[in-house]
Amino acid sequence: MMKKTWAALLTAAMTAATLAGCANANSAGSAPATTAAAAETKAAGESKAADAGATTDWPKKAVTVTLPYSAGGDTDTYCRALFQAVGEKLGQNFVITNLTGGSGLVAAKDVMSKAPDGYNIFFTHTGAALVQEAMGTADFSYTDNFTNVCTVAEDATYTLVALSPNGSYKQYSRGWNNLEDMIADAKANPGVVRYSTVFGSTTQYVGNSLEKAAGIQFDNIDVGTAAGDRLAAFLGGQVDLIAVNYMNVEDYIEKGDVIALGVFSDKPMDGVDVKTLKEQGYDCKSTKKYEVKFPAGADQAIVDKLSAACKEVAESEEFKKTLATYHAAPLYRDAETTGKEDKAEVEELKAAMAQ
Incomplete structure (x- = not known):
C-alpha cells in the first residue's frame, strides 16, 4: 500500500504544520484568436483579484477552514492542497479543522453559527450535502444558508x-x-x-x-x-x-x-480499467463537487478576493497534478454558478428519489 502510505504521511505532515498560504491552460498550438481570448480572460481575472484586494485588507489573521470528514480522505486531501496554495497567495495561515458527525451536518451547523467576517470557511462536497438537502435530512439549504464562494474540484470515482x-x-x-x-x-x-x-x-x-x-x-x-x-x-x-x-x-x-x-459515473476513469455502472446497464451515478463557503452574510469584497485566489489555484498545473494522483480534476465555478447548479441538482435528486 505504498500510495496509501505516502498519502497518509503527506496528510500527517501537512496536519502537523500550520497551513500557509483552486481548468487547465490552453493546449499548445492554439489559434491566435484563442490565445488572445485566453489572455483577455486571464487579465480580467487578475483585474478582479486586484480590485478585490484594493477594497479589503482581509485576511489580517489566520483563517479557520472546517471540513466535515476525517483526515486522509478525499475531502481532506483536496482541502489541504487548495488552502496551502491559497494561503501562500494571500499571505496568511489557513488552519484546517476536521469536525466529523452527522454526515457533515455537525460541521455545517458549526460554521453557520459563526460570524460572517471571513475568518471561518466551510469546505465540503455536493455528494453528501445535496443529497441531505434533497432528502430533507438537512433542515437548511447549503446554498441559501451559506455565502457561496466557489467550486474548485470534482471527483467522479x-x-x-x-x-x-x-x-x-x-x-x-x-x-x-x-x-x-x-x-x-x-x-x-x-x-x-x-x-x-x-x-x-x-x-x-x-x-x-x-x-x-x-x-x-x-x-x-x-x-x-x-x-x-x-x-x-x-x-x-x-x-x-x-x-x-x-x-x-x-x-x-x-x-x-x-x-x-x-x-458510479458517466464515463470511465482515465488509466483505470474499471467499467462504469452505466456501461454495464445500470444508470447509477454520482459526482462529488468540492466547494468553498462562508457563513451567510459575508462581505462581497472578501468573497471576490478568496474566489479569485481559488480560481488561480484551480487553474494551476500543480493543483491539477495533485488531483490527477487521485483520478480527480479541477473544476472552477464562481459563486453564482455554484449556487444555480447546486439548486438544479437538488431538484434532480428529489425527482430521482421520488421515482
Whole structure:
C-alpha cells in the first residue's frame, strides 16, 4: 500500500504544520484568436483579484477552514492542497479543522453559527450535502444558508467494491468476480447482501439507485461515516459491499484483495480499467463537487478576493497534478454558478428519489 502510505504521511505532515498560504491552460498550438481570448480572460481575472484586494485588507489573521470528514480522505486531501496554495497567495495561515458527525451536518451547523467576517470557511462536497438537502435530512439549504464562494474540484470515482475470493480477506468474500455475480446473489437472497451505507449521504443515494435499477434489496448497514472506518469494517467482514472514492481502495485493488464491480459515473476513469455502472446497464451515478463557503452574510469584497485566489489555484498545473494522483480534476465555478447548479441538482435528486 505504498500510495496509501505516502498519502497518509503527506496528510500527517501537512496536519502537523500550520497551513500557509483552486481548468487547465490552453493546449499548445492554439489559434491566435484563442490565445488572445485566453489572455483577455486571464487579465480580467487578475483585474478582479486586484480590485478585490484594493477594497479589503482581509485576511489580517489566520483563517479557520472546517471540513466535515476525517483526515486522509478525499475531502481532506483536496482541502489541504487548495488552502496551502491559497494561503501562500494571500499571505496568511489557513488552519484546517476536521469536525466529523452527522454526515457533515455537525460541521455545517458549526460554521453557520459563526460570524460572517471571513475568518471561518466551510469546505465540503455536493455528494453528501445535496443529497441531505434533497432528502430533507438537512433542515437548511447549503446554498441559501451559506455565502457561496466557489467550486474548485470534482471527483467522479465513486466505486462499488467487494472482497476478492482469492485475496487476503477471502474468508469474508461471497465469491463474486464481477457485478453480475453480486446482482445474481442479491436477487437469489433478498436482504442478505450487506451494503455499507451512511444514511442521508452519497452512499445511501447510490446504493438505493442500484437497488432500484437492478431490482435487488440490500441489507443496508451503517458501520461509520468516515471512509477509513467504513473500509476497516469492510475488510473485517462486517459488510459485503462498500462504495468509496477510488483513492481509498486503489492499493487493495492492485494487490488483488478487492474487486472493483463498477464506477458510479458517466464515463470511465482515465488509466483505470474499471467499467462504469452505466456501461454495464445500470444508470447509477454520482459526482462529488468540492466547494468553498462562508457563513451567510459575508462581505462581497472578501468573497471576490478568496474566489479569485481559488480560481488561480484551480487553474494551476500543480493543483491539477495533485488531483490527477487521485483520478480527480479541477473544476472552477464562481459563486453564482455554484449556487444555480447546486439548486438544479437538488431538484434532480428529489425527482430521482421520488421515482
